[in-house]
Amino acid sequence: MINLNVNGKAFQVSAEPDMPLLWVLRDLLHLTGTKFGCGVAQCGACTVHLNGEAVRSCITPVSRAVGKRVVTIEGLSTDHLHPLQQAWLELDVPQCGYCQSGQLMSAAVLLKEKPDPTDADIDAAMSGNICRCGTYPRIKKAIKEAAKLQKENTHA
Amino acid sequence: MNKNIQRCGISIQTMGVMMVLLGVISLGLFSFDRAPGGGGAAGKDSAASVRAFAEVYKVLKSPRCMNCHPSGDQPLQGEDSHVHTMNVQRGEDGKGLYALKCSNCHQSKNVPGLHTPPGNPKWQLPPADMKMVFQGKDAHELAKQIMDYNQNGHKNKAQLIEHARDTLVKAAWRPGEGRKLPPLSYPAFLKAWDAWIGNGGYAPGGH
Ligand code: FES
Numbered sequence: 090m091i092n093l094n095v096n097g098k099a100f101q102v103s104a105e106p107d108m109p110l111l112w113v114l115r116d117l118l119h120l121t122g123t124k125f126g127c128g129v130a131q132c133g134a135c136t137v138h139l140n141g142e143a144v145r146s147c148i149t150p151v152s153r154a155v156g157k158r159v160v161t162i163e164g165l166s167t168d169h170l171h172p173l174q175q176a177w178l179e180l181d182v183p184q185c186g187y188c189q190s191g192q193l194m195s196a197a198v199l200l201k202e203k204p205d206p207t208d209a210d211i212d213a214a215m216s217g218n219i220c221r222c223g224t225y226p227r228i229k230k231a232i233k234e235a236a237k238l239q240k241e242n243t244h245a
Numbered sequence: 246m247n248k249n250i251q252r253c254g255i256s257i258q259t260m261g262v263m264m265v266l267l268g269v270i271s272l273g274l275f276s277f278d279r280a281p282g283g284g285g286a287a288g289k290d291s292a293a294s295v296r297a298f299a300e301v302y303k304v305l306k307s308p309r310c311m312n313c314h315p316s317g318d319q320p321l322q323g324e325d326s327h328v329h330t331m332n333v334q335r336g337e338d339g340k341g342l343y344a345l346k347c348s349n350c351h352q353s354k355n356v357p358g359l360h361t362p363p364g365n366p367k368w369q370l371p372p373a374d375m376k377m378v379f380q381g382k383d384a385h386e387l388a389k390q391i392m393d394y395n396q397n398g399h400k401n402k403a404q405l406i407e408h409a410r411d412t413l414v415k416a417a418w419r420p421g422e423g424r425k426l427p428p429l430s431y432p433a434f435l436k437a438w439d440a441w442i443g444n445g446g447y448a449p450g451g452h
């Protein structure tokens with residue numbers, strides 16, 4: 090049995106230590122917001138937070154998550170009011186939506202570490218998240234919008 | 246000739262004594278030099294040192310070493326040492342930036358499968374304040390840089406010898422599926438590295 094903390098809740102799963110975290114999240118815990126795109130760390134669809142870092146769960150063995158905090162798209166906020174979620178809605182960012190949970194989880198790390206990101210910062214943070222629908226311009230805009238909202242919230 | 250020497254006031258006997266003395270002094274210097282250098286290989290032999298570095302250099306310039314010692318602020322990838330996809334950056338600490346930190350993809354060991362991310366617990370580039378660039382350096386420049394305490398991550402000779410035993414250095418010889426090994430075996434590299442540094446860490450001639 091493997092003990093995990095996912096989105097603030099404790100779980101026990103029966104899995105091999107080298108099972109990818111993505112399989113555990115989707116198939117054992119039924120948290121299907123996190124997507125499988127490539128399985129080899131190339132697309133970013135499977136991005137989740139591990140102690141606040143944007144790891145690619147498709148190649149992260151579940152053993153690495155033991156004793157750490159896992160956050161998936163379902164746990165990004167409790168009220169769907171994370172500044173990124175608000176900006177995403179406002180700008181209608183997704184097309185098919187498949188890549189979007191990964192995009193949001195990556196963008197969340199950027200905004201935490203660089204509350205006022207430049208275009209270069211956004212490129213440095215987001216170039217590993219592929220969008221087959223090409224929503225990149227809206228993603229960039231929405232990250233800037235979210236940065237604004239985040240600032241307003243902290244100053245309110 | 247005899248006449249000339251005598252004119253200088255030095256007899257052949259005196260010269261003989263001086264030569265013996267010189268020999269003793271240089272022997273003393275030799276053993277003094279080798280003592281603090283450490284590292285096991287015999288004392289200073291600049292020719293042997295330079296010969297050994299020629300072997301070392303082949304390894305350091307192979308993609309398995311050079312790809313993480315780039316001249317820019319982005320890691321390199323593949324046998325052709327192209328810039329790492331995804332716009333990955335060095336970052337201050339050499340461990341990447343934001344959502345693209347090295348360990349977000351690179352695990353503590355290789356991921357199975359062709360061309361998947363190779364792994365190591367220490368996976369990173371040199372930090373921004375000590376870039377230790379290999380790319381674009383000729384043998385003379387690279388040897389000088391590695392022996393320079395202020396450019397090599399503040400390592401003395403003993404620490405340099407030790408560095409070749411580091412897990413991240415060894416990772417070059419476990420490159421993951423689909424990647425070529427460095428041109429020397431790991432034991433042959435160690436032997437050349439130790440001989441280079443043990444013999445004084447000399448740089449081959451400049452241009
Ligand atoms: S599914 Fe993990 S990076 Fe593509």
Ligand code: FES
Binds near residue numbers: 183184186220221
């Ligand atoms: S919205 Fe379709 S893949 Fe990004």
